[in-house]
Amino acid sequence: MNLKEHINVYLLHHTLTEGVIRFPDKPVVVERDRDITYSQLFRSAGALARTLRSRGVSAGVLVGLYLPKSIESVIAMFGVLMCGGAYVPIDPKAPGSRVRTIISNCRIPILIASDTLLKRNFPDKGELNDLECLVVTGVPEAREPDGRTPNTVLWQEALDNEPLNSDAWIGSDCNTAYILHTSGSTGEPKGVIISHLNALTFVRTAIESFDLTASDRFACHAPLHFDLTVFDIYVSISLGATLILIPDNLSVFPLKLSEYIRNERVTVWNSVSSVLSMIADKGCHGDQRFEDIRLVVFSGEVLPVKYLLKLKDYMANAVFCSIYGQTEANSSTCYVVDSIP
Numbered sequence: 001m002n003l004k005e006h007i008n009v010y011l012l013h014h015t016l017t018e019g020v021i022r023f024p025d026k027p028v029v030v031e032r033d034r035d036i037t038y039s040q041l042f043r044s045a046g047a048l049a050r051t052l053r054s055r056g057v058s059a060g061v062l063v064g065l066y067l068p069k070s071i072e073s074v075i076a077m078f079g080v081l082m083c084g085g086a087y088v089p090i091d092p093k094a095p096g097s098r099v100r101t102i103i104s105n106c107r108i109p110i111l112i113a114s115d116t117l118l119k120r121n122f123p124d125k126g127e128l129n130d131l132e133c134l135v136v137t138g139v140p141e142a143r144e145p146d147g148r149t150p151n152t153v154l155w156q157e158a159l160d161n162e163p164l165n166s167d168a169w170i171g172s173d174c175n176t177a178y179i180l181h182t183s184g185s186t187g188e189p190k191g192v193i194i195s196h197l198n199a200l201t202f203v204r205t206a207i208e209s210f211d212l213t214a215s216d217r218f219a220c221h222a223p224l225h226f227d228l229t230v231f232d233i234y235v236s237i238s239l240g241a242t243l244i245l246i247p248d249n250l251s252v253f254p255l256k257l258s259e260y261i262r263n264e265r266v267t268v269w270n271s272v273s274s275v276l277s278m279i280a281d282k283g284c285h286g287d288q289r290f291e292d293i294r295l296v297v298f299s300g301e302v303l304p305v306k307y308l309l310k311l312k313d314y315m316a317n318a319v320f321c322s323i324y325g326q327t328e329a330n331s332s333t334c335y336v337v338d339s340i341p
Contacts, residue, residue, distance in 0.1 A: 009171065009173050012234060013081035015203070015238040016237055020042045022214075024039040027242050028041050029243045030243065030245065030264070031070055036071050045078035047161040047163040048135075048161075049078075050083070050161045050163060051079075051135070051158040052080065052158075055132065056132065057083050058085065059171050060175065062107065063088065063108065063109075064103055064110070066090045066111055066114065068248070072137045073089075086178055087178045088106050088191070089180070089225040092117055093223075099122075100127070109133070110132055111134050113134065114136075114137050115138040135154075172196075175195060176195055177199050180227055202231075203234045203235050206231060207238060209334060212239055212241070215241070216295075217264065218241055219264075220243055222270075254279050255282060268295045269318075276296070279311070280307035280308075284311065284313075288314075289315075293315045294318055297322075319336060322334070
């Protein structure tokens, strides 16, 4: 069934709905030794959506995501979208002061957060009492989360709810889907508002521009508050492909990172150029080729020609593309590197 023929407005979370129809039992997200299928992700996101709706989340309401990159964070993104809200991913490595600034500037009433991050950056249990609701992951069901806010919901409690399925939100594609914050290199970081239409236009363009299929395995290297993950998550799920979450602790170890890419049979790689330079410099050695990779997308900085040449040697089956303008324009320019003078 083509979902687009049965709904008036196609929205970002409908990419998951279509995936469930086509590939219900296929792994959609892989995180080390864990994975979740399309149907499981849809059910969990729907349950979270009902919980959030009961707490007042509807069109235009912003929900903060203060989570490490994980299966839970992908569930949270779709859960927020399914009940009409917009999510604001917050850097899990950001100091508490920056987190508070984003919550204040965006007037976020509800925060979905990791118990570990809360303990690390908000030891004062009263600092988040102004929130209307705090959904906490990583807390065993048997233990209450230390009373940080009088309106706390445990993650498992949220997922035990009856899911929103047929009554999931269907609104305007001009509504905000998420807000990403710039690096703040010229001063205070600014929130960039992206609508469902903005994001889906980029997703459709990427699918039309690149030879991608449901058989692909997309690597997700960037943290969720980076714009690169929009490509990784929504393009892969739109296709019915599988998303491989790259563990954060591998990022600074190019040999282990390269081994992980090969072992997980990654076919689509998307990262800033500096990560590819690191892989080329330290991760490409001997006869250890990356034979499965078919597409390499890079952005953010210049990729030195010497590293590009080495990568094209070790990733001989891949097409290399440089993209630009991601945060504000969801990528405004794409250049396919088919030859090097």
